[in-house]
Amino acid sequence: MTPWIASIIALFVWWFSTGAILMAVKYADRAGPQARLTTVICGLPMILLGAYGFWWSLDNTTIFGVYVAFLSALGIWGWIELAFLTGTITGPNTHALPQHTAEWERFIRAWGTLAYHEMLLIAALIAMFLTGWGHENGFGMWTFAVLFFARVSAKLNLFLGVPRINVDFLPDALSHLPSHFRDRKMNWLFPISTTALTFAAACWLERLMAVQTPGQITGFALLSALTALALLEHWVMVLPVPDEKLWRWMLPAPKSTQKDTLKGDIMDFDALFQTQLDDLKGEGNYRIFAELERMSGSFPKAKCHDEDAPDQVTVWCSNDYLGMGQHPAVSKAMVDAVQAYGTGAGGTRNISGTNHAHKELEKELADLHNKEAALLFTSGYVSNWAALSTLGSRLPNAVILSDELNHASMIEGIRHAKCPKVIWKHNDPQDLDRKLAALPANATKIVAFESVYSMDGDIAPIREIVEVCEKHGALSYIDEVHAVGMCGPRGGGVAEREGLMDRITLIEGTLGKAFGVMGGYITGSEAMCDFIRSFASGFIFTTALPPAVAAAAQVSIQHLKASNSERDLQKQKVAYLRKRLDQEGIPHLDNPSHIIPVMIGDPVKTRMLADYLMQTYGIYVQPINYPTVPKGTERLRFTPSPLHSTDDIEHLVMALKELWKQCAISHAVA
Numbered sequence: 001m002t003p004w005i006a007s008i009i010a011l012f013v014w015w016f017s018t019g020a021i022l023m024a025v026k027y028a029d030r031a032g033p034q035a036r037l038t039t040v041i042c043g044l045p046m047i048l049l050g051a052y053g054f055w056w057s058l059d060n061t062t063i064f065g066v067y068v069a070f071l072s073a074l075g076i077w078g079w080i081e082l083a084f085l086t087g088t089i090t091g092p093n094t095h096a097l098p099q100h101t102a103e104w105e106r107f108i109r110a111w112g113t114l115a116y117h118e119m120l121l122i123a124a125l126i127a128m129f130l131t132g133w134g135h136e137n138g139f140g141m142w143t144f145a146v147l148f149f150a151r152v153s154a155k156l157n158l159f160l161g162v163p164r165i166n167v168d169f170l171p172d173a174l175s176h177l178p179s180h181f182r183d184r185k186m187n188w189l190f191p192i193s194t195t196a197l198t199f200a201a202a203c204w205l206e207r208l209m210a211v212q213t214p215g216q217i218t219g220f221a222l223l224s225a226l227t228a229l230a231l232l233e234h235w236v237m238v239l240p241v242p243d244e245k246l247w248r249w250m251l252p253a254p255k256s257t258q259k260d261t262l263k264g265d266i267m268d269f270d271a272l273f274q275t276q277l278d279d280l281k282g283e284g285n286y287r288i289f290a291e292l293e294r295m296s297g298s299f300p301k302a303k304c305h306d307e308d309a310p311d312q313v314t315v316w317c318s319n320d321y322l323g324m325g326q327h328p329a330v331s332k333a334m335v336d337a338v339q340a341y342g343t344g345a346g347g348t349r350n351i352s353g354t355n356h357a358h359k360e361l362e363k364e365l366a367d368l369h370n371k372e373a374a375l376l377f378t379s380g381y382v383s384n385w386a387a388l389s390t391l392g393s394r395l396p397n398a399v400i401l402s403d404e405l406n407h408a409s410m411i412e413g414i415r416h417a418k419c420p421k422v423i424w425k426h427n428d429p430q431d432l433d434r435k436l437a438a439l440p441a442n443a444t445k446i447v448a449f450e451s452v453y454s455m456d457g458d459i460a461p462i463r464e465i466v467e468v469c470e471k472h473g474a475l476s477y478i479d480e481v482h483a484v485g486m487c488g489p490r491g492g493g494v495a496e497r498e499g500l501m502d503r504i505t506l507i508e509g510t511l512g513k514a515f516g517v518m519g520g521y522i523t524g525s526e527a528m529c530d531f532i533r534s535f536a537s538g539f540i541f542t543t544a545l546p547p548a549v550a551a552a553a554q555v556s557i558q559h560l561k562a563s564n565s566e567r568d569l570q571k572q573k574v575a576y577l578r579k580r581l582d583q584e585g586i587p588h589l590d591n592p593s594h595i596i597p598v599m600i601g602d603p604v605k606t607r608m609l610a611d612y613l614m615q616t617y618g619i620y621v622q623p624i625n626y627p628t629v630p631k632g633t634e635r636l637r638f639t640p641s642p643l644h645s646t647d648d649i650e651h652l653v654m655a656l657k658e659l660w661k662q663c664a665i666s667h668a669v670a
Contacts, residue, residue, distance in 0.1 A: 050075030054128065058135040061215040069140030070222050073128075077147045080120045121148050139219035143226060146200070150230035153193035194231060201227040284603030285625045290614065296331065299323045299643050302620070308611075310618040314648055316638050317621045321486055321594060322566040323643040324516030330556045334517075337551035345544035349376075349533075353544035361550040364557050365521050368484075368492050369507045373529040376521050376550070378542055380481045380510030383520030384409035385416065386538030387508060388448060388477070392417025394535055395444045401435060401474070403427070403449040403460070408627075410448055410479060426453075429464035436472040445474035451494040452482035455629050455637070457595030462495060466503050475505045485514025486567060486594060491560040515560070517553040519545050569642035570594060573649065577640050580653040586660060596638040597624075598656070606634040609659055617655040 053072030057065045125148050132141040201224055208220035280286045292315070293303040300315045300323070324330055337357065347353035358376055365374035377383035388410060392398045398419040402410065405426045414421050422439075425431040436445055447469050452459055462478065469476040480493035488496030493509065495501045506528065511519040522532065533539055560566065574594050581588050581596070589597045600606040606623040613619040625634045640649070 044079070046075040047079035050079070054140045055131070057137050057140060058132055059137060061136050061213065063214050063218045065137055066139050066215045066219040066222070069137055070143050070219075073140040073143035073147065076124055077121075077144060080124060081151075083120065121151065137215075137219075139222065142223055146223065146226050146230060149200075150197070153196075197227055197231040201231065283626075284607060285627075285631075287625075288607075290620055290622070292620070294326070296326050297328075299326045300641055300648070304614075304618075304620070306614070309614045309620075313614060313618045313620045314644075314651070315620050316640075316644075316652060317636075318639060318641065319513040320516050321514045321639060321641060322516070322560070322570060323641050324485070324514065324556045324560070324566070327516065327556065327559065329559060330516060330552050333555040334548045334552035337548035341547040341551075343548065344546050347544070348540065348542060349544045350540060355544070355547040355550065357547040357550040357554070358544060361554045361557075362521070364554050365509075366523055368490065368557060368561065369496070369509075369523040370492070370501050371507065371523040372526040374521050374523040375529045375533055375539065376519060376545060377539060378519060378545060380479075380508070380512060380520035381409040381412075382538045382542070383508055383510075383522055384479060385413040386536035387506065387522050387532055388413030388446075389416035389538070390532050390536040391446055391475070391477075392419040392421075394531070395446070397440070397442050398444045398446060399439055400446045400448055401432060405453055405456075406448060406450060407454070407479060407481075410450075414448070427458065427460050429461055429468050432465060433468045433471070436468065436474060439472075445469075445472055446477060447474045448477040448479075450479040450482075451487075452480075452593050452595070454482050454595060455597065455624065455635075456589055457591035457593040457597060459494060459592050462498055462500055462504075466500055470503070476503070477506045477508070478504050479508050481508070481510040481513060481520075482593070482595070484509040485557075485560050486570075489564070490562075491557070491567070511549075511553040511556075515553055515556040517549055517556060519549060519553060566642050570640065573640040573642060573644050576646070577638065577649050577653070580649060581656070584653055584657045586653070586656050594639060596640070598636045598638065600634050600636065601632055603631075603634045606636065610636060612659055612662075613655055617651065619652055619655055 050072040053068045054076070057069040057072065060068070125144060128141045128144050132138055205220075205224050208217065208224055211217055211220060277286065290309070290313075291305040292313070293305065295301060295303055299320070300318065301312055302315050304311060304313045320326075341355065341357065345353040345355060345358075349358070362374040362376055365376075366372060375383075377386060384407065388400065389412075392400050392414060393416070398417070399422060400414050400417060400419060401422045401424055402414055403426055404423050422435050424435050432447065436447075439445060447465065449460055449465060451462060460478075466476055468474075478495060480495065483493035483495075485491040487494045490496065491514065492501060493507070495504055495507060501507065506522055506524040508522045509520070511517045511521070522529065571594070574596065577596060578588070578590075581598070587599060589599060600609065600623075603623070603625045606625060610621055610623040613621060621636050621638060623634065624637050629635065638652075
């Protein structure tokens with residue numbers, strides 16, 4: 001019975017210790033960074049007792065000595081795993097890879113990350129073999145070797161790609177790791193590692209059958225069971241089963257998720273809300289809005305009502321890219337329209353809300369993009385959501401192919417379309433071509449992408465994408481919200497600059513950025529705009545834009561059609577800021593657009609830098625964090641306008657230079 005008892009003990013100890021470590025980490029995550037360090041310090045007795053037990057058992061081959069060796073190895077491994085999962089080894093979450101990282105860079109950084117994460121395990125393994133080799137009881141040493149191989153091979157499989165990646169077990173400190181992982185059908189290592197574990201288990205079983213002393217029988221039974229469990233873990237890793245479900249039968253859910261959610265028989269919804277808000281604050285992703293008061297005629301200056309900030313600040317993150325929101329002609333048009341029409345539209349477009357100013361603006365937008373018609377919406381978010389959801393839900397056999405970095409409004413529209421969707425690699429026409437070719441011949445193909453991506457500032461290869469769409473007979477849908485007013489001889493966007501507007505089926509844009517007002521729109525054929533007007537709930541059931549807003553937007557568009565001075569001056573300011581950042585060694589993403597992201601990679605540090613800039617230097621830039629960008633890619637996003645002076649730019653660069661020194665941020669990788 002000794003082998004069976006040993007196997008049951010191995011199963012229970014491994015399962016319980018792994019579950020206990022996971023739950024301890026989950027508790028620490030909810031309590032914040034200080035609790036993670038406290039958890040690791042409180043776990044120090046595990047490694048101290050483990051080291052002593054390992055040394056004591058080296059020449060003790062009794063059943064008790066073998067159990068001590070086994071449990072000592074688990075104790076040492078458990079503490080190292082606890083330190084890893086709480087981020088004590090890895091440090092803050094700063095190592096995320098962008099989704100479009102090249103394969104060679106992903107490979108090199110994955111191996112580097114693995115070596116960095118496992119340095120304590122490697123050191124412990126070497127120390128055990130140096131200490132234990134040649135002694136009679138080597139079961140502790142081999143137990144740790146099995147644990148080491150199982151953990152390292154599991155992570156290598158994730159880096160190289162497994163059929164399905166189960167990352168639900170990752171705590172907050174390691175939430176950046178999935179950006180290193182790859183999701184694909186199989187990799188070369190998975191069959192090798194599972195075969196190696198199977199072979200090791202067979203070897204332990206063979207030795208179990210050959211030995212006769214009770215201590216050796218117990219030891220090889222423990223090793224056999226542990227190796228079999230490691231093999232099982234490899235297969236569990238590729239199944240979409242959240243780890244918490246694996247432990248739920250044995251360990252209770254953390255109390256913090258249930259805390260104060262019931263008052264008698266009444267659910268306390270505020271407690272539920274506050275729990276998630278506290279989690280958001282603990283991660284450093286809670287957003288704090290600056291209370292500003294724009295001063296007409298003084299852009300980019302604004303009055304600040306925050307207690308800890310100067311009374312006047314310089315705004316460096318506005319989407320009013322050209323300052324048209326305070327252009328005298330635009331302001332006058334809005335004031336005149338309010339006096340002529342009043343303030344509101346009076347209803348939805350189909351119930352008394354269609355004003356003459358709306359129709360005139362739609363004509364102006366159709367002309368801007370050289371299309372037959374245009375349709376107004378209350379925002380760019382709504383125009384994307386309404387148009388994509390209507391196209392996907394109403395067109396027969398529709399399939400929407402979406403760039404993997406599309407804006408949340410496009411993603412939401414695709415989700416509400418409830419039609420099949422295909423995600424193609426960011427700005428990769430070849431991948432789009434392959435995925436279009438794989439669709440059925442009767443599919444109605446809709447390709448959705450952006451021209452300028454607002455967070456990284458990169459620009460899509462529109463010509464190549466359009467050619468792929470034409471090759472497969474696909475409807476091309478481009479979001480130009482960060483390009484209209486900014487690019488092209490008349491401000492028609494990147495598609496106008498490239499001479500491609502007539503080859504794109506639908507062009508979507510906004511009035512709330514370079515045009516300086518608010519609202520969204522689509523342009524295209526008369527039939528398509530009428531189709532969306534007739535079926536899009538986001539158009540039918542919402543109050544129309546105020547006529548004064550439409551009138552101001554029309555004047556802004558007319559001005560930027562005729563004037564290039566704002567665009568030219570803005571390009572000069574962007575080039576000058578990039579030059580000065582380079583001269584001072586401040587890292588920023590190089591791109592061909594007007595958006596300058598300065599990468600930080602940590603939400604807490606990003607928030608801290610933004611606060612320092614506001615409070616000490618009177619510079620306002622909003623930190624960009626999750627969910628706007630993936631965790632680990634947090635940044636400060638600067639948008640120079642033609643109205644930022646040279647002194648403004650110098651003041652910003654000097655402030656960043658000083659903060660980079662004070663906060664010890666790397667000039668190579670921020």
